[in-house]
Amino acid sequence: MTSHQPAIRTASPRKVLTAGGRVALPVRRVSVLTALVLFVLLVAGAVATLSLGRLGIPLADLAGAVTGGAGGKDAFVLERLRGPRLTVAVGTGAALGLSGALFQSVTRNPLGSPDVIGLASGAGAGAAIAALLFPDTVPVALGALLGAVLAMVLVHVSTGTGFRNPARLVVAGIGVAAIGTAITQYVVYAMERDRAAVLTAYVNGSLSARSWEDATTIWLVLLVTAPLTALVSRRLDIGEMGDDIAGALGSEPRRTKTAAVVLAIVLSAGAVSVAGPIAFISLTAPQVAKRITRVSGPHLTLSALTGALLLVLADLCAQQLPLFDNLPVGIYTMAIGGTYLGCLLVREWRRGAL
Secondary structure (H helix, E strand, C coil), rough: CCCCCCEEEEECCCEEEECCCEEEEEEEEHHHHHHHHHHHHHHHHHHHHHHHHCCCHHHHHHHHHHHCCCHHHHHHHHHHHHHHHHHHHHHHHHHHHHHHHHHHHCCCCCCCCCCCCHHHHHHHHHHHHHHHHHHCCCHHHHHHHHHHHHHHHHHHHHHHCCCCCHHHHHHHHHHHHHHCCCCCCHHHHHHCCHHHHHHHHHHHHCCCCHHHHHHHHHHHHHHHHHHHHHHHHHHHHHCCCCCCHHCCCCCCCCHHHHHHHHHHHHHHHHHHHHHCCCCCCHHHHHHHHHHHHEEECHHHHHHHHHHHHHHHHHHHHHHCCCCCCCCCCHHHHHHHHCCCHHHHHHHHHHCCCC
16 A cells, blocks of 8 residues: 555645744744644543543533542542543653654654654563563563663664664564564463553553553653754755755754654653553654644644644543553554544545555
């Protein structure tokens, strides 16, 4: 199948925001409006997460609870149950959306994501090995992080060019992903039923029983990578015109691609360490953002907001849908990703591209 980018406008009117006559930030009106809409929807999803269901905080009490006035059941729900889970969902979704946008910008492939290069499968294999061989000494989350890092090391070495060649990166990633998946399936088959059920939930991506420590981890990753991502964003925007033009303009495309891939891996590994390998958010979020705005560029902020919104909505379904109790949130993100890919296939078929 030949992948097609959405029809985009390469030129879009920009306004320049200035601060003190020293800082000038070019912005597109459609991007700002889209970001505002996504933010409002994200807030609405957060409110629904905290207020719906048997243990939900009543809307009349929610503002007071969030500002520190909660007590009794509301305090327990906010501080121990849904508050940490919601905070982790927003941070993890934003990290995955950013990671996917960086990777797709580097590979110039709308179907590219860190999942493709074996990171998620490596994380699943690491979690499986930790659960089977070191059940009382190595936390599953740490095993997942080590597995993700090891997978990226294998990809880096096997390409022969590090992270600079997108085509080799994808091919090597597919091979590493196959190995990681095989290891995970073997461990699940070999483990006892109860332990295998817990591991299966984790390797599908789960936000249940998250803590404020998990929230701190993912938001620290976001805070550390945000300035670096902002620095590489402009060079990625120039890179949309091709490596030759980007090089002539001084953006150093090889270094830019390597830096973007490393940032994508760090963001994705951080997400995996707190929530497991949640599928399809990094693939879907950047494409949704690009199709909404229909303008060129990596759309990093919009991809982060879209990823956060998608994961919050998926987790809301995981908590509130009565027919499927306690399903891992990764099952719902797979449904979102599968629906997106199905719509993409239908669209390309109608356009005669298939």
